[in-house]
Amino acid sequence: MNVKAKLQRMKGHMRLEHSGETEDKNRLQEAAEKAAGNVAADDELAELWGKLGFKPFYLEEQRSFQKRSFYTFADMKRPDLGRELQEVYERWGNLALDHPLSSRNVPLERMMFFDTETTGLSTGAGNSIFLIGYARVHDDGVEVTQHMLAEPSSEAAFLYGFLQEFHDDDYLVSYNGKAFDWPQVKSRHVFVRDQVPRLPAFGHIDLLHAARRLWKHELPSCRLSVVEREKLSIRRLHDTPGSMAPLLYYDYLHENKPDHLRGIIEHNDQDVRSLIHLYVAISQRLFQCARPASVTEQIQLGKWCEQTGWEEAAVSHYEKALEIPGSGKEAAHFQLGRIFKKQKRYQEATAQFINSISVSSTPLAEGFIELAKLHEHQEKSYERAHYFSREALRCLKASQKLTSAKRKLIKDVEKRIERLEGKLRGSSSFHNMS
Numbered sequence: 001m002n003v004k005a006k007l008q009r010m011k012g013h014m015r016l017e018h019s020g021e022t023e024d025k026n027r028l029q030e031a032a033e034k035a036a037g038n039v040a041a042d043d044e045l046a047e048l049w050g051k052l053g054f055k056p057f058y059l060e061e062q063r064s065f066q067k068r069s070f071y072t073f074a075d076m077k078r079p080d081l082g083r084e085l086q087e088v089y090e091r092w093g094n095l096a097l098d099h100p101l102s103s104r105n106v107p108l109e110r111m112m113f114f115d116t117e118t119t120g121l122s123t124g125a126g127n128s129i130f131l132i133g134y135a136r137v138h139d140d141g142v143e144v145t146q147h148m149l150a151e152p153s154s155e156a157a158f159l160y161g162f163l164q165e166f167h168d169d170d171y172l173v174s175y176n177g178k179a180f181d182w183p184q185v186k187s188r189h190v191f192v193r194d195q196v197p198r199l200p201a202f203g204h205i206d207l208l209h210a211a212r213r214l215w216k217h218e219l220p221s222c223r224l225s226v227v228e229r230e231k232l233s234i235r236r237l238h239d240t241p242g243s244m245a246p247l248l249y250y251d252y253l254h255e256n257k258p259d260h261l262r263g264i265i266e267h268n269d270q271d272v273r274s275l276i277h278l279y280v281a282i283s284q285r286l287f288q289c290a291r292p293a294s295v296t297e298q299i300q301l302g303k304w305c306e307q308t309g310w311e312e313a314a315v316s317h318y319e320k321a322l323e324i325p326g327s328g329k330e331a332a333h334f335q336l337g338r339i340f341k342k343q344k345r346y347q348e349a350t351a352q353f354i355n356s357i358s359v360s361s362t363p364l365a366e367g368f369i370e371l372a373k374l375h376e377h378q379e380k381s382y383e384r385a386h387y388f389s390r391e392a393l394r395c396l397k398a399s400q401k402l403t404s405a406k407r408k409l410i411k412d413v414e415k416r417i418e419r420l421e422g423k424l425r426g427s428s429s430f431h432n433m434s
Contacts, residue, residue: 046065049065069144069146071142081276085108106203114133115272144272160197174207174208225241295321298324302335336352350371369409
């Protein structure tokens with residue numbers, strides 16, 4: 001029941017009171033006057049939210065606010081975005097393997113590009129969500145829907161409005177949503193679960209994981225704003241950073257002025273639309289239908305493909321890395337060598353491992369180790385295997401930072417050298433090498 005309905009009900013009770021019951025009548029009159037003041041304040045707040053494009057949503061006596069905005073692809077300054085999204089969507093549909101970014105068997109209209117704004121950065125019960133935004137793609141553009149918690153006491157209405165539009169066949173696309181945004185939704189849902197729909201089961205693509213895979217070695221940070229600027233050529237003008245959200249929300253609650261949140265609302269709107277750009281950009285890179293990337297990026301793409309069983313694409317990414325000017329190609333040679341060795345293409349593997357230690361002034365110890373293994377087990381050339389093992393040990397011990405992994409590798413190489421020396425002991429070739 002909303003506030004206006006409560007007022008009418010209260011007035012009805014007043015009419016039924018006996019005229020002689022002066023004290024009760026005065027009490028009810030005071031309550032009615034207070035409720036009338038609340039209605040006026042509520043109407044004023046709704047009007048202020050209306051100026052920002054929000055409309056009220058009621059759940060019994062609770063109220064939240066919702067806003068829908070539509071952008072053509074031209075409005076987003078990406079007129080080809082719809083076509084590009086459709087192209088990568090079709091490519092994922094035709095790829096018969098599981099990949100963290102795959103949208104195979106997911107209707108495009110069910111993909112929900114999702115983000116929240118909260119009163120803090122923790123996922124504890126004391127932290128609240130006050131803004132949920134998501135974008136859906138249509139043939140002619142993008143619709144952004146935002147749900148606002150205008151009053152902390154109306155959390156049930158806030159979550160109900162969101163969950164009634166969220167279905168089991170939806171597929172979330174977020175940026176750190178698996179670790180933060182959705183656990184936060186689950187945490188807040190616990191408090192109002194008897195009043196709102198259940199949380200649906202759904203698929204989830206977290207683009208932060210993808211961004212870190214590709215660019216953690218290139219970018220100073222993988223914050224969405226940095227990725228936008230450096231990889232998507234998106235420049236935000238006069239953006240209100242998300243870190244300001246808690247302070248601005250508290251200012252709003254204190255003064256009841258929705259305009260305090262205008263910048264955060266616009267920030268959230270841009271975030272969810274940027275997720276569409278990012279999903280397309282990373283997918284295009286994986287399918288090699290985007291502009292040439294850096295050597296490092298191509299290698300990271302190759303590793304990701306390799307780890308998901310997409311071996312053919314991995315080889316292609318490593319080979320493309322060798323065509324791009326820049327350093328770091330020893331890693332591409334090494335990864336190609338590993339794949340060829342796995343495929344029992346031993347000559348090609350040997351050539352790639354040799355390249356991996358030849359193109360850099362600081363060769364990878366792992367390249368020497370792989371050469372030692374090939375010469376010992378495939379070529380039965382214990383002398384060459386011994387030589388490459390000793391070179392690997394030299395590289396490892398020359399490392400400026402001996403991590404626990406490197407210390408373990410040193411022990412493994414020392415055992416390999418000891419075993420090879422046992423095979424070579426007594427031979428003239430071994431004495432000459434020593």
